[in-house]
Amino acid sequence: RGVPDITDQSAVDHRACGHGKIILLGEHAVVYGSHAIAAPVPLAVRAVAQDTKSGGVDMFIPRWGVEYRLHRDPAHRDSFQRSLGIIFDTLELTERSMRIEVFPNVPRAMGLGGSAAMAVAVIRALDQHYELGLSDEEINALAFRCEEVAHGSASGIDNTVATYGKPLLYKRASKKGDAPMVRELQLPKRIPIVIGISGKESLTAVTVGKVRTAWQRNPALYDGIFQQIDGLTLQGMEAMQQYDLERLGDLMNICHGLLNALRVSSWEVEELVQIAREHGALGAKLTGGGGGGSIVALCPQNREKVAAAIRDAGYQAMEVDIG
Numbered sequence: 660r661g662v663p664d665i666t667d668q669s670a671v672d673h674r675a676c677g678h679g680k681i682i683l684l685g686e687h688a689v690v691y692g693s694h695a696i697a698a699p700v701p702l703a704v705r706a707v708a709q710d711t712k713s714g715g716v717d718m719f720i721p722r723w724g725v726e727y728r729l730h731r732d733p734a735h736r737d738s739f740q741r742s743l744g745i746i747f748d749t750l751e752l753t754e755r756s757m758r759i760e761v762f763p764n765v766p767r768a769m770g771l772g773g774s775a776a777m778a779v780a781v782i783r784a785l786d787q788h789y790e791l792g793l794s795d796e797e798i799n800a801l802a803f804r805c806e807e808v809a810h811g812s813a814s815g816i817d818n819t820v821a822t823y824g825k826p827l828l829y830k831r832a833s834k835k836g837d838a839p840m841v842r843e844l845q846l847p848k849r850i851p852i853v854i855g856i857s858g859k860e861s862l863t864a865v866t867v868g869k870v871r872t873a874w875q876r877n878p879a880l881y882d883g884i885f886q887q888i889d890g891l892t893l894q895g896m897e898a899m900q901q902y903d904l905e906r907l908g909d910l911m912n913i914c915h916g917l918l919n920a921l922r923v924s925s926w927e928v929e930e931l932v933q934i935a936r937e938h939g940a941l942g943a944k945l946t947g948g949g950g951g952g953s954i955v956a957l958c959p960q961n962r963e964k965v966a967a968a969i970r971d972a973g974y975q976a977m978e979v980d981i982g
């Protein structure tokens with residue numbers, strides 16, 4: 660179904676990479692101030708910066724077939740250039756002559772945090788190459804600004820996982836400019852997950868925008884759903900810390916139902932969720948923006964079976980341990 664091969668992990672260099680992620684509980688509601696739980700996956704985006712004499716910033720992402728010269732004037736940039744362009748403007752590198760090559764092992768537009776991982780990878784590559792001495796906080800803050808352009812109104816969770824590469828509980832700041840609440844999750848044991856990748860690309864900006872439109876039409880109705888997601892996310896954190904996977908699975912299933920109520924699911928996502936549950940997953944839900952993209956399934960006993968059933972149906976599956 661046109662999904663790039665994500666099993667190639669050879670190019671991961673952690674000094675210049677951004678981590679891909681899954682959201683276990685709380686996506687979309689997190690944009691409105693609810694908690695969410697996210698964890699890195701062993702997929703990363705790596706970037707390399709080199710000096711050239713070309714007279715501009717040239718970006719190459721061979722795997723995605725993307726190649727462009729960054730427009731110096733932000734007004735002339737398309738949405739892709741606008742997002743990454745913030746990095747060069749902020750670091751005052753727009754006038755330099757360089758080639759940036761990006762190696763994304765995170766599949767594009769699959770709800771796995773590809774845009775945030777790319778922003779972090781590019782910032783880290785520039786930081787290394789120009790010896791800028793950026794701290795992780797500065798890298799995260801700059802990647803957040805890229806995410807705001809990429810997602811419309813990003814919560815900041817994707818760039819935070821992309822930067823720190825740790826499982827965490829996250830809640831955005833209630834006022835712009837304040838720091839979000841980020842708590843690293845210490846788990847007694849690693850949690851076995853299957854990621855099912857639908858192959859249907861979906862832009863988070865689009866699903867975030869759809870939820871916003873619905874919320875604006877009836878804020879009380881949607882705030883109620885966000886509150887329910889918030890409550891079950893906090894219960895999910897307890898379940899993870901107590902390694903109560905039955906409970907975590909129930910919470911994931913209910914979260915999926917609520918995300919479906921927000922209309923961010925799709926045919927492919929529903930099929931993946933059903934396949935996972937039928938083959939014994941304790942819980943299965945969409946992860947990230949939805950509208951296509953990926954699902955996560957909690958599979959303590961029968962992980963291979965779930966992954967095989969997903970592959971038999973023509974999708975990609977990846978087995979990961981969280982924690």
Ligand code: MEV
Pocket residue numbers: 682685686687688689690770772810812813814815816817863867946947948
């Ligand atoms: C995307 O990975 C998660 C969303 O909640 C958007 C965001 O938090 O920025 C859908």
